[in-house]
Amino acid sequence: MNHWLVKSEPEAYSWAAFVREGGTDWTGVRNYQARNNLQAMRPGDLALFYHSVSEKAVVGVALVEAVAAPDATAEAGSPWVAVRLRPHAALARPVPLAALKADARLAGLALLRQSRLSVTPVRAEEFDAVLALGEGN
DNA sequence: GCCAACGTTGGC
DNA sequence: GCCAACGTTGGC
Numbered sequence: 535m536n537h538w539l540v541k542s543e544p545e546a547y548s549w550a551a552f553v554r555e556g557g558t559d560w561t562g563v564r565n566y567q568a569r570n571n572l573q574a575m576r577p578g579d580l581a582l583f584y585h586s587v588s589e590k591a592v593v594g595v596a597l598v599e600a601v602a603a604p605d606a607t608a609e610a611g612s613p614w615v616a617v618r619l620r621p622h623a624a625l626a627r628p629v630p631l632a633a634l635k636a637d638a639r640l641a642g643l644a645l646l647r648q649s650r651l652s653v654t655p656v657r658a659e660e661f662d663a664v665l666a667l668g669e670g671n
Numbered sequence: 672g673c674c675a676a677c678g679t680t681g682g683c
Numbered sequence: 684g685c686c687a688a689c690g691t692t693g694g695c
Contacts, residue, residue, distance in 0.1 A: 543693090565678075587693055631694080650677065650692050 537661040538571065538581035539645055540596065540619070541652045549583050549593045549624070557599065557620030560653075561607040564614060568653040573602045575617050582656060582664055584645065591628035592664055596621060626670030639663040 540560060542548070552558055563569055575581075579598040585591055600618035608614035634640050640663055644654035656664075 541693090567678095590694075648677090649694070652692090 536574065536576065536579045537656040537658055538575060538579060538598075539584055539592070539643075539654045539656050540581050541584045541586045541645075543587045544585045544589055545587070549585065549621075552583070552594075552596070552619075553621045553624070557618060559606065559616040560619050561605045561616040563605070563616070563652060564608075565652065566613075568651055569602075569613065569615055571653040571655060572615050572617050574655075576601060580622060580661065581619065582661065585628075589628070590631040592625060592634070592668065593628045594621060594624045595665070625665070625668030627668055629664055629667045633667055634664070637663060637667065 547558070560572065563572060575598045577598055577600060581596045581598065582592045583594040583596050585593050596619040598617055599620050602615035602617050604610075605612070605614040605616040607616075634643060635646060640646065640660055643656065643660055644651065645656075648654065
């Protein structure tokens with residue numbers, strides 16, 4: 535199983551909306567590197583759900599339900615794809631960007647190294663470390 | 672609101 | 684094919 539991180543501006547599409555809807559097609563990715571990451575996702579993979587810009591925190595975990603398919607919001611024949619995601623678990627405590635940066639185990643996190651990329655791979659150890667930071671006390 | 676990073680576009 | 688200009692993203 536592989537692990538990922540997807541970003542969303544909460545003002546555009548929040549974790550709360552994602553939970554309310556029970557899942558979504560992760561559309562709107564218009565960057566080739568991010569698209570390649572979407573295409574590498576397999577059902578059963580888990581993705582950290584990160585709120586960018588206003589909150590800057592990992593807030594939950596999504597489950598990949600279906601492999602990449604053409605993005606319905608893109609022009610027909612375009613190279614853009616979307617995967618189907620559904621909520622897997624909320625974090626007891628959001629893990630802020632500052633906490634990610636402060637943790638030595640996460641120094642190699644793709645999110646930190648390439649902050650503009652909206653879909654990034656996450657190593658299993660990194661994924662576990664983030665979940666541990668998000669556990670309640 | 673500013674600006675750094677970085678991807679894309681278009682002139683040559 | 685190079686690279687300057689420009690647009691977008693996202694942290695601060």
